[in-house]
Amino acid sequence: MPPDERPPRRPIGLQLALTAKTVSMAFNAALQTQGGSVPVWLILNALTHERLATQVDLARSLGIEGPTLTRHLDNLEEAGLVERRRSDEDRRAVRVALTPSGEAAYTSLRVAVGAFNDRLLEGISEAEQAQLRELLERLGANAGEGVSAGPGWRPGT
Numbered sequence: 001m002p003p004d005e006r007p008p009r010r011p012i013g014l015q016l017a018l019t020a021k022t023v024s025m026a027f028n029a030a031l032q033t034q035g036g037s038v039p040v041w042l043i044l045n046a047l048t049h050e051r052l053a054t055q056v057d058l059a060r061s062l063g064i065e066g067p068t069l070t071r072h073l074d075n076l077e078e079a080g081l082v083e084r085r086r087s088d089e090d091r092r093a094v095r096v097a098l099t100p101s102g103e104a105a106y107t108s109l110r111v112a113v114g115a116f117n118d119r120l121l122e123g124i125s126e127a128e129q130a131q132l133r134e135l136l137e138r139l140g141a142n143a144g145e146g147v148s149a150g151p152g153w154r155p156g157t
Contacts, residue, residue: 016139023120030116036109039072040081044106047082047098054087055094081105 028038036044042062052058059069073096076082081102087093098106121129 012139026120027116030112030119031109034105034108034112036105036112040076040105041109041113043069043072043076044081044098044102044109047096047102048106053093053095055084055096058096076102 024038031037031041043058046052046058046061050061052061055069055073056066059066062069073082073084077084079101080099082096083099085095085097087095124132
């Protein structure tokens with residue numbers, strides 16, 4: 001196809017990117033109804049379901065840079081949702097844990113996540129969901145090995 005000619009249909013990559021943006025914005029809005037956001041959910045969920053030794057491990061798990069995580073953790077600590085402590089074994093390492101308020105916030109956000117997921121999948125059969133998951137995995141594999149969009153599935157997500 002000549003470079004100045006439009007494709008007969010919207011390229012699937014563009015459609016996927018636009019759909020992902022729409023879903024992401026709607027997901028963030030759903031979390032905001034419970035006082036959260038996507039980054040807050042990802043952090044609370046990771047601290048709930050993963051065995052993370054340090055703040056560095058958390059940043060790697062989420063696929064974000066240390067300074068970005070630090071800013072989010074500063075806000076979560078100020079809100080009383082997480083606490084950070086220096087490791088007894090390695091004073092350079094910082095451990096992050098949920099507080100009781102953080103556990104309650106996670107529970108509240110999990111309800112919003114479940115409701116959003118139900119809304120997102122409304123009218124889509126179990127078989128169609130399985131097919132969608134398979135197709136998304138294949139699209140991801142086709143996009144290139146070694147490229148990651150961030151954290152994978154964890155229980156409760």
